[in-house]
Amino acid sequence: MRVAAALQAKGGDEFAKPGSIVEVKFVKGQSLSLTASRLLALMILTAGGDAWEDRSHRMRKADIRRGHKGNERISDMLEELHRTLFAIDDTSWRGKKATMRFSLISSSREEVEDEPGAESGWIEWEFTPEARKLIQESETYAVLNRQAVLGFRSNYALKLYEVGALRLHRRQSTWKGDMMALRALLGIGPDVYKDFAQLRRKVLEKAKAEIDQLAHFRVEWREIRKGRAVSEIEFRFEPKDAPAQIATVDEISRHSGGRKARREDEVETVEVKELTQNVVSALTGKGGGEPSELRFPSGTLQFGADELAAIARRSGGGWDIDLIANAYRDQMGERLSKLKGAKLIASWTGYCESFFARRGRP
DSSP: OHHHHHHHHHTSSEEEEEHHHHSOEEOTTOOOOHHHHHHHHHHHHHHGGGTTSSSOEEEEHHHHHTTOSOSHHHHHHHHHHHHOOEEEEEEOTTSOEEEEEEOSEEEEEEOOOSSTTOSOOEEEEEEOHHHHHHHHHOOOEEEEEHHHHHHOOOHHHHHHHHHHHHHHHTTOOEEEEEHHHHHHHHTOOTTSOOSHHHHIIIIIHHHHHHHHHHSSEEEEEEEEEETTEEEEEEEEEEEOOHHHHHHHHHHHHSOSTTHHHHHTTOOSOOOOOOOOHHHHHHHHTOSSSOGGGOOOOSSOSSSSOHHHHHHHHHHSTTOOHHHHHHHHHHHHGGGGGGOOHHHHHHHHHHHHHHHHHHHOOO
16 A cells, blocks of 8 residues: 555556455456456556545546546446455354455445536545455555556456566566466356367457557466366466567557557557656656656766666665666667657666566575
8 A cells, every 4th residue: 555655646657456456356257347447447546545444535537438428338337346246265253264255346426417428527436345454454566557457458468467467576477277267367257268279369369469568578378288178377477678668668658549450560650659748757756857858877876866776676676776777788788878768767667677587686
């Protein structure tokens, strides 16, 4: 919750989702649609460090609608959140192993607007006591990007993105489970994609393509067979290197139209939009001046490079920050002189994470 509050105060696109909520399981036969999953993510982003408190939270309907002309879908999403059950392992009053089932949202209020399409409408909601307890007691979290969350077109990709972000934060780059665990992880119903070849094509390959394009990491998987049948699967999440991080920042700042074509290399050139001043300011932690001109220094990071030094200390696993900086300069070469602002921040963050992932702790 301290991390969530800090990211909320920073005002950028990054937000923290508690690990306990990322890993909560759907009750058999239930799952959230893509639009409901996005709404839940926005609710957690909006609540920030106050999500665990017994209080209501509010959000503009215009922030949810994301370009839709009407608000009719918001009612559907809220109702879906209310009726979807989640499950966690728990203990009964007798001390026996038990399964607790609960909803994440206890109540919600949606303003009824007189004028269709008005921008002034709000929703208000409260998390259930069970959800608030999970949020409060969670010791781990996944740092997610709002634009990436809203950019996914597959619910399974969004769920796997959350799992990967959580695993990388824990320094556990793999997830392994049998087919039942995989279905529980991604919310795949028991009567859907019974044939693994179909599940691979419709779920795994599509999710990987979107994650590799929009996330700060890549995902691969290994199929473990028992005879001819796939009995287990192992996902591996790898932080992107610096150039790939830059491409990701470019992609999530573009309009979603044409994203699939770009992913499948069906277009040769696409005009890249520059990130807005507000996003750059949030990423660099500066509210004024010219943060878009932030560049990588040629000397030590110990003095006069507070934003870059803080990233190295947070994501570099305890290695000397100037040691990481020198390795980064060697890899980037002449390209480093052209990097500035948000692209530099994203590239440097990705490099620090990959440096630690490769070398472990000093």
